[in-house]
Every structure is written in structure tokens, then in C-alpha cells.
Amino acid sequence: MSTLATTDNGTGADPGPGAGTSPTRAARPDYRVTGRRVLASEWAKLWSLRSTWITLTLGLLFLVAFGVIAAIRYKALAGSPRIGGDFAASTAVSLSLFGANFAQLALGVLGVLITAGEYSTGTIRSTMTAVPRRLPVLWSKAAVYGVVALVVGLVGAFVAFLIGGGLLAGTPAALGLGHAGVLRSLLGAGLYLGLVGVVGIALGALLRSVAGAVAVLIAALMLIPGLATLLPTSWQDNVTPYLPSNAGHAMFALTQDPTTLSPLTGLLVFVGWTVLVLAGAGYRMVRSDV
């Protein structure tokens, strides 16, 4: 009685080097784990979960909806004396990217779910049994989801700008896509959100807990900048611009003031943070038991 012999690879009778010793079975198919296959597997895993679709939609919605709402609000107040100082200095870019703060949460949390979720559900045991070298799993998850978050971020940023920018036509904030720095800001926003996704992946793999990783993510992106104002002023200028959130925001700010980094430096610093967490995640993934 043969239970398994039905898998015939059809590639001839030559048994590979790892071929079985049993005469009762046909030549073994030449399976092999490769980087591309791990990528394909992670791609399939990403889209086979409902949470992916929900969270990505939410991220896109936040980005577009809040940008449009900010533009509408500005338009309503434009020219009136009631408009505040900060708000008055807004541009079509800053208004339409208003939703990036919220979208980063959705995209970062999804990143956390992709890795930490495997630990909490136990899926990681299947994953690591299939790919016992482990690190390809981390790289593949980061690559697959980084690209997806990047695309969602780019689409969201451009759609928000096109709609928001259209609404703002005729106001002091109006800017065209061709205006200096606009394209760079929108690309920067997409890139930032893509990297936030990767940070989420890395935090999830590092902490192996959805709650813990989400807490750290929110702290790093939203709370620490506020706490940094408690530092002595002399420190603030040296430390604050390099915090993840501030460096990240510099990536898509249209204008720079002396206290912020340039977009390129901001990108480099934020990539540095991402690499740091990713390296920590890789270290833990290889060193500790699943």
C-alpha cells in the first residue's frame, strides 16, 4: 500500500544525490529551498490573510481621507483672521500628507502582525521548519511587505495630493505637482511609509509579541518626540532631529528649518534606524529557539 508514492516529478529516473534508499518508491522530485521561493511563499502568506486587506485599506483610507479633510478645513479658514499660525503656513503638501501620521500606524502595525503574529499563532514553527536557516524568512518578509507598504504609501500620497491639491487651488497653499520639491516630498512620504512597514516587521520579529511591538512602535513614532521636549535645550538640538519620527518627517517635509535634517539626511538616518532594528531582529531570530 503506497501512501505517498504518487508524487512523480516526471524528470526522469535519475535519483538525485539525496534520493531515498527504498526501492518501492519512484525517483524523488528535486525540491529545494531558494531565496526566490521563500519570497514567493511570504508573498502568498501576506495576501492569504484578511487582516492584510483590511489594514492596507485602512492605511490608504487614512492617508487620503485625512489629507482631503485637512485641505477642506484649510480652504474653509483660508483668508479668515481665525486661522492659526502653524496652519496658516501650511502648503498643499503638508496638508495632503496630514494623514501620514495615521497611515504609519496602520502600516507599522500590519508589519508587526506579519512577524509577531506568526509567533503568537505558532505559524512560526511551520515556517522555520520549512526554512530552518531562518534569516531568509526575515529578509523576505521585510522585502515583500516593505514594497507593499511603499506602494500603498506612494499611491496614498499621490492621490491625497491630487485631490487635496485640487481643492486648494486658488488658496495661498496651492502648489502644482511640478513645483520644486513637491514630487520629492510625495516620494519621500511613500518611502517613509514603506520603511515604517519594515520597522514594524523588524520590531515584531525582535519582540515576538504583537502588543509589545505595537507599543514600542507607537512610542518610537509618536511619543518620544513629545518627551524629547523635556530634554535640556542644548541637547534637544543635537538629539531631537535624529529621533526616528523626526528624521522620518524630514524625508517628506517640503521646507526645512534649521532644527530639522535635510530630506536626504533624514532618509539616511531613518534607514539607519530601520537597519538597526532589523539587525537586532535577525540576531534574535538566529540565536534563540523558536
Added chain:
Amino acid sequence: MIEARKLTKRYGEKTAVDGLDFVVKPGSVTGFLGPNGAGKSTTMRMVVGLDAPTSGTVTVNGRRYARHRAPLQEVGALLEAKSVHPGRSAHQHLRALALTHGIPRRRVDEVVELAGLGSVAHKRAGAFSLGMGQRLGIAAALLGDPETVMLDEPVNGLDPEGVLWVRNLLTSLAAEGRTVFVSSHLMSEVALVAEHLIVVGRGRLLADTTVADLVREAGGGTVKVATADPARLRDLLAGPDVEITGRAGSEELRVTGLTAREIGLRAAEHGIALFELTSREVSLEQAFMDLTRESVEYQGGGAGGGAGTDIAAGAGVGPVAGAEQQDQATTAGRTV
């Protein structure tokens, strides 16, 4: 083929696996037995590289698991804990595993059918019963058409039909020349399929033996005879492979090497009256409990023999122990 050498795993102060040496050979089912907490699952996790040994090594088909080009083709493992995302369907779960190795979709469909999951393959695994989850785990283990199949408590949660299916599966996998390594804390379950046994307790190897040897060592196959003339019967029964013990002044003899039937016939030939003729079957369960008594981690209340162990009634291996005695007796007339 699985080979463990001085395999050790410590978690802080606690030693879960303590210098295990064993070889699991292809072509037969090897049972991996031990009470709860004996280190079976930890050992199996080390085989597939989920846990790194503190010291020692374990290799599969000659290499460490992680060194294989196609690990799922070498070892198919079902581990104790759930390892499926509840939001994915069985098919999606298996497909994601298959993709890492370039295993064709056709093979995914095959193992789904093989595990009897055809009708639920596209339902979310979160809604699966324990038994269905177990079938999915077995399907995943068989996905790569592996040379070695390692299952941790495979019949947990299965209905009787599922239990039978697993038994037949294990036997046929071994018959195909594969290495089959299956853990259980129930001797009765393992004894039905396994030829070889590796018994552990508190992380240490207690026995590396066969089912037949274990029974023999535990004193199975002894016949208790009570007769009016023990001295004469003793002379009559004596032979090269026969061992007879008995206390002076007692009517009782214990005979190994002869069946109850042979003893009864010989006594009848010579007109010796017998009062009792009982073949003493040591159940494997009892042998296992004797072996692991020292190392049962969680003793039930009371110090009685057999506390803290499950005695599977109707296990199919000898009768279940009577409450008052360790050696379980059946009358000779009963065919076991």
C-alpha cells in the same frame, strides 16, 4: 534515519533533555515514549532545529536538519503545539509551505485528500476541531514526501476512525522504507504500531529496545501453577529453556519457557492435579510504568503504584491491571 549523540537541552536550571543517545532506523516504526515532561517534544524540536541543543548533536539522514537543501523532503514533522495561522485555510497554509521548496500545487491537493481534508480545505483553520487540526499537521508533515516522518502525539484529539487512519498510515510509511518516529505518553497506543521503542524519563534514556524485549524483560510469559505435587511437576517440566521457581512448602510454581497449555497437558499425562494454571501477561502499560515510575514528573495524590499514569482501559495489550496486584493475571484459557 535520526541519530542523537549526547543530546542535551537545558532551560536555565532545568535539564529537559539529558545526554540522549539513540538511533531511529528506517523501515520500521519507532515509538518514543515517556511520561509528560520527559523531554519528548523538546527532543523532536531539536531534530528539526527549532530548539538548539545546549550540547550534543542530532542529525537527520546524516546531516543537521538545517543543512539540507530541501528540509521538508528529509523530515516531515508534526509537532505538539498548533502551528497554523487561524486565518488561513488548510490549502493556503500548505501552499505557503510548498512554495518554499518548489513543491507543485498538485502535491498540495494530494496531501489534502490523503489527510481527508478535501471538504474543509478552503475553510479557515481557526474553525477546525482538534482532530482536523491534527490532520492538517499530518498533511503538512507529508507534504515534502519525506524520508523521515516524525510525529509528536499524532492521535491527540482524533476520533476512532482518525486513530485507525494514523495507525495504518504509520505502518505503511514504514513499509515503504521510511523512518517513522512517533511519540506518545500512552504505551498502549504505541505498542500497536511500533516495533522499536525509545523510552525516556526526565530527559534521560530509560530503554532503547523492542516491544517484544520489553515484555520479556518485564516478566511476561510466566505461568503460575498451583498443584498438589509441586516437586514432581517441577521434575516433569524441567528442560533446557525452562525456568521454574517456587517457594519450599508452597503449592505454587512459576514457570517460564512453557505455555500454560503445555504445562496443563503434561500434568494431565502424568495425572497430577492442578488447582490453578494462570499465564501471567505483563501488559506493556505496566512494563512502561515500572520503567518510568522513578521519573514521572507529576505524581498524582497518594503513593500507590501507578499513581499519576494513565492506564488505558481496553488497550488491546493484555488486560488492565487489577487494583490490588501488580502482576495482572489472566486464566490460561483466555486467548489474548
